Amino acid sequence: MARFRGFRGHVAATGTLDRRDRFPVRPVTHLHPEHRLARDTWAGYVDHAAGLGREGFRAALDAYRAARAPGDKEHRRATDRATGAISPQKLYGTPVGLMFFEGAPRLRKAGVRIPGLQNGEPERIVVEAYPGVLARRLIGKQSYKQDTRSKQTAEQDQARRRLLELILGGETRSIYGLTVEADQSLAEDPSGDRLDALLCAIQAAWAWTERAKGFGMPDAIDALEGAIADPIGRRCARTSRSAGRRG
Structure with missing residues (x-):
């Protein structure tokens, strides 16, 4: 939480992001009716979610899942399906829902x-x-x-080095239109945080090159769900926020 407080102050003062503080700006749009926002805007949703409090937000998602059939408990946005990202409703493992809860209100307040x-x-x-x-x-x-240190492997180390080698060798140029320079030491971090920061920076840089075209966002972006900044996201057509759930 101390890192989040520092993050908010940093963004408010400089407008820049340290990509080691990655979190989704995506909202979770599938909730019980009593928890759905009355105002169909991203800002309204963020304020509503923040007003629930962390435990209230978690409880709303838990209650939603409890009432759903197996295989129909967590849903993804169009941009998540296109990019292979996990559900923004997930609270366990990689708790994307809680990342949204902690991060999005800070971005909203930072203006x-x-x-x-x-x-x-x-x-x-x-x-x-x-x-x-x-x-x-x-x-x-x-x-x-x-x-987890005990689960770190030599194969993962080799994969990180190979990934960085491909990036520095120009493999991203045809996709993102960028030439990348970076320190080889980024591959030495077994958590992958430093290398992930580089990958996020590449996507952010690509979005900047597309600023005249809406920063690479889909033409029909859902104004509540948003989209991931990546060329593949251009294939995300606007879909109903109920897409992907049955009944």
């Missing part, structure tokens, strides 16, 4: 611009990045990171 979601200060721009989609393009589904 930054989030293309398609929030018209903040034009010189302070935030886009949502997802390193997994870039990594899979280059090394497939190879595991390249692990937080």
Whole structure:
């Protein structure tokens, strides 16, 4: 939590993001009716979620899942399906829902611009990045990171080095239109945080090159759900927020 307080102050003062503090700006749109926002805007949703409090937000998602059939408990946005990202409703394992709860209100209060979601200060721009989609393009589904020391492997180390080698060798140029320079030591971090920061920076840089076209966002971006900044996201057509759930 201390890192989040520092993050908010940093963004408010500078408008820049340290990508080691990655979190989704995505909202979780599938909730029980009593918890759905009355105002169909991203800002309204964020305020509503923040008003529930962390435990109230968690309880709302738990209650939603409890009432659903197996296989229909967590849902993904169109951009998540396109990029292979996990559900923004997830609370366990990789708790993306809680990342949203902690991060999005801070971005809202900082007054930054989030293309398609929030018209903040034009010189302070935030886009949502997802390193997994870039990594899979280059090394497939190879595991390249692990937080738990006892589970870190030589194969993951090799995968990180290979991933960085491909990036520095120009493999991202045809996709993102960028030439990347970075220190080889980024591959030495077994958690993958430093390498993921580079992948997010590549996506953010690509979004900047697309600023005249809405920062690379889909033409029909859902104004409540947003989109991940990546060329693959251009294939995300606007879909109903109930897409992907049955009944």
